[in-house]
Amino acid sequence: MLTSELIKKIRKIEITTSRAVNDVLAGQYHSVFKGRGMAFDEVRPYQPGDDIRVIDWNVTARMNDLFVKQFIEERELTVMLLVDASNSQSFGTRRQFKSELAAEISGLLAFSAITNNDRVGLLIFTDRVERFVPPKKGKKHVLRVISEILSFNPTHRGTNISAALEFLSRVSKRKSVAFLISDFMTSGYDSALKVAHRRHDLVSIVLHDPLETKLPNVGVVAFQDAESGEVVLFDTGSRKARRLVAEQVEQSRQAQRRLFKQLKMDFVELSTDQDYLRPLVMFFKHRAARMR
Numbered sequence: 001m002l003t004s005e006l007i008k009k010i011r012k013i014e015i016t017t018s019r020a021v022n023d024v025l026a027g028q029y030h031s032v033f034k035g036r037g038m039a040f041d042e043v044r045p046y047q048p049g050d051d052i053r054v055i056d057w058n059v060t061a062r063m064n065d066l067f068v069k070q071f072i073e074e075r076e077l078t079v080m081l082l083v084d085a086s087n088s089q090s091f092g093t094r095r096q097f098k099s100e101l102a103a104e105i106s107g108l109l110a111f112s113a114i115t116n117n118d119r120v121g122l123l124i125f126t127d128r129v130e131r132f133v134p135p136k137k138g139k140k141h142v143l144r145v146i147s148e149i150l151s152f153n154p155t156h157r158g159t160n161i162s163a164a165l166e167f168l169s170r171v172s173k174r175k176s177v178a179f180l181i182s183d184f185m186t187s188g189y190d191s192a193l194k195v196a197h198r199r200h201d202l203v204s205i206v207l208h209d210p211l212e213t214k215l216p217n218v219g220v221v222a223f224q225d226a227e228s229g230e231v232v233l234f235d236t237g238s239r240k241a242r243r244l245v246a247e248q249v250e251q252s253r254q255a256q257r258r259l260f261k262q263l264k265m266d267f268v269e270l271s272t273d274q275d276y277l278r279p280l281v282m283f284f285k286h287r288a289a290r291m292r
Helices: 002-023 026-031 057-063 098-115 139-151 159-170 190-199 239-262 277-291
Strands: 037-045 066-075 076-086 119-125 128-137 175-180 201-208 220-224 231-235 264-269
Touching: 002 026, 002 139, 026 098, 026 264, 026 277, 037 119, 037 264, 076 128, 076 159, 098 119, 098 139, 098 175, 098 201, 098 277, 119 159, 128 139, 128 159, 159 175, 159 190, 159 201, 175 231, 190 231, 239 264, 264 277
Parallel strands: 076 119, 076 175, 175 201, 201 264
Antiparallel strands: 037 066, 119 128, 220 231
């Protein structure tokens, strides 16, 4: 049952993201995500310069004049949202938790999709796939997707990106546009990422929080791993220790970026302390320019 607080959150995301789609992303989504191919539309009289390979010989014989086939792009797509719901997503020290950021991004992408008459599906995962919502069209369905993400209470704490990508391949036999939304605080997903990217148009959306790299000087603190539950004492008063943490996190992120670039996979990095719309708009622009 939806609580009044949850309804308010869903309504806020609906207003914010649908406005962003209408004001900023209206044409960009259409231009950067292509349909499945070309579908026959109609025939028309031959004109000088037309490719002879598209001549419709049956109509030509019947009408005793040259006619050619016209094709249009088959626009309808299936958009899959793969949303990480592991315990590390329930973290945020500035504007919002990473899980809330994931819900807003999902809303923005879903509203962009239905504006173009595409279908939207949802896959919520931890160290296994915990919820699957089959792709459908329409605003009512998008609101359900947002509600599922905001209200979801995972039964497991860990992260297994490979399991999510393998499930996607089983339920989505045809090529889809898939957005993988996670903080990617795990490993061992390289091969699954490569296979899924070969089969689908896969875009990784990486979520961060500033405190994950810039620890404040507050003395000795007990840190608990959100997924394993392990507790570690850490002296944040040590400048060297804080620098080592920052360096390790940066090295991990650089390795992640190299993997995405090696696979020629699009990715966007978003932080809980910044507006997400501008990086997404820049992503759409850069992708559109590359495709031209």
